[in-house]
Structure formats: structure tokens, C-alpha cells
Amino acid sequence: MLNVNISLLLVVILGGIRLSDSYFYNGIKSGLEPDLKHSLFLDRVGQCRWQRDLPIFLSDMRIAQRNNTHYVVSGVLRVRRNITQLTTATVSIEICQNATSCRPFIDRPVAIGDVCRFVVDQRNSSLGEVLGRSVPPLVCPLVEGVYRINDALVDYKPFRYFSPHVSKLWRIDLVGESDRKRVFCVRIELYVYSWEDMLPRY
Ligand SMILES: *[C@@H]1O[C@H](CO)[C@@H](O)[C@H](O)[C@H]1NC(C)=O
Numbered sequence: 001m002l003n004v005n006i007s008l009l010l011v012v013i014l015g016g017i018r019l020s021d022s023y024f025y026n027g028i029k030s031g032l033e034p035d036l037k038h039s040l041f042l043d044r045v046g047q048c049r050w051q052r053d054l055p056i057f058l059s060d061m062r063i064a065q066r067n068n069t070h071y072v073v074s075g076v077l078r079v080r081r082n083i084t085q086l087t088t089a090t091v092s093i094e095i096c097q098n099a100t101s102c103r104p105f106i107d108r109p110v111a112i113g114d115v116c117r118f119v120v121d122q123r124n125s126s127l128g129e130v131l132g133r134s135v136p137p138l139v140c141p142l143v144e145g146v147y148r149i150n151d152a153l154v155d156y157k158p159f160r161y162f163s164p165h166v167s168k169l170w171r172i173d174l175v176g177e178s179d180r181k182r183v184f185c186v187r188i189e190l191y192v193y194s195w196e197d198m199l200p201r202y
């Protein structure tokens, strides 16, 4: 019951801030099936704020909406040294009551193994699309330099499993290690709402 109240409170509070008249233009309809009438707000994609000195740095990406199912993201990735050793990564997912109070949604981070191989396997996915838009191209082994990603398309499909009935605010952390040292940490923050939450209240 308490949780339900907090969720409601959150919707009301966020409603005041975020769900202005333009909310349908800011959100994307995540999941077009009748049972998945969710709206996705991609809030931030960027470096973990407490880890700004890692060998790989992704400044906050610019997120723009193309239409009601697709976003485009743009940003700059700085690679501060050649990454020659095998790089492995983990993904962790958290659900949050607010920006400071989060807990793990999955027990422990999921290992995705060799990042280079993972990226090759993901060529046709959203992630592949984002990385594939880089100038110069991002290829393994990663060479020191500045990589620009321009208007890479991100669609809602990877996010359709983030249910607003579980949490409205979700965090995804992607953390990479090479030679037993952390080399990157990227955080994605997103909100999901059900259409019911978004109906105007009179
Ligand atoms: C939204 O944009 C994407 C990418 O340009 C396109 O593939 C898709 O068909 C568009 N959807 C609609 C409803 O226009």
C-alpha cells in the first residue's frame, strides 16, 4: 500500500514537472500492442557522474525525439588511451523511487563478456545502430581519440520490458573493465508511464 502511494505521489509530482501540455511529444509510445500501452521518456545517457576520469568518457548525449516511436541521440565519446586488452562489461538495472533512492531490479550485474564480440553480435540492434553512427568508426581494439555519434536512431523495443507497474524510474548502468581496471561506466536513466498515468486529470 505504501509503495502504491509513493508511486502515485511520484506520478503527481512528476506530472507537475514533466507532463505538461507537450507530454505526448516528449514521450514515446513504448510497445504498440494493446497490453503494452507504455510511454517511454529517455532522460539521460551519459558518463556515470562519479566516474569522470575513466579511460573512456561519454559526455551527456543529446536526446531528441524523431516521432512517437523513435529517438535520436548524439554525443561525443572520448577515448583517452588505446584499449588493447580484452574488455568485458556488465549491465545492472535498478528501479528507483526518486533520483536518490534506488534498488537493484536484478540481483547482480549481468555479464555480457567480451565487449568487442558483443558489439559485433549487436550490429543490427539499437546499440549497433548507435555505435555504427560514430565518426570515425568505433572499431576494436579501441584507439585513443574523439568519436562523434550523430543522430543515431534508438527505438523503443529494448525498453519495452521496463514496466511502469514495477517502477516509473529505471536506471541501467553499463560498466566495462579491461586488464582488471574499470574503463567505462555509462548510465541510462529513463521514465516509463502507462497511458492511464498520463491521462489528464480533471
Ligand atoms: C519513426 O521514425 C523511424 C525512423 O526514421 C521510422 O522507421 C518509423 O517508420 C517512423 N514511425 C512513424 C510512425 O512515422
Ligand SMILES: *[C@@H]1O[C@H](CO)[C@@H](O)[C@H](O)[C@H]1NC(C)=O
Residues within 6 Å of the ligand: 082, 143, 144
Ligand atoms: C594507439 O594506437 C594507434 C593505432 O594503433 C597508434 O598509432 C598509437 O601510437 C597508439 N598510441 C599509444 C600511446 O600507444
Ligand SMILES: *[C@@H]1O[C@H](CO)[C@@H](O)[C@H](O)[C@H]1NC(C)=O
Residues within 6 Å of the ligand: 097, 098, 099, 100, 101
Ligand atoms: C527519495 O526517496 C526516499 C525513500 O522514499 C526518501 O527517504 C528520500 O527523502 C527521497 N529523496 C528525495 C530527494 O526526494
Ligand SMILES: *[C@@H]1O[C@H](CO)[C@@H](O)[C@H](O)[C@H]1NC(C)=O
Residues within 6 Å of the ligand: 120, 121, 122, 123, 124
Ligand atoms: C545484420 O543484418 C544484415 C542485413 O540485414 C545481415 O546480413 C547480417 O547477418 C545481420 N547481422 C547480424 C549479426 O545479425
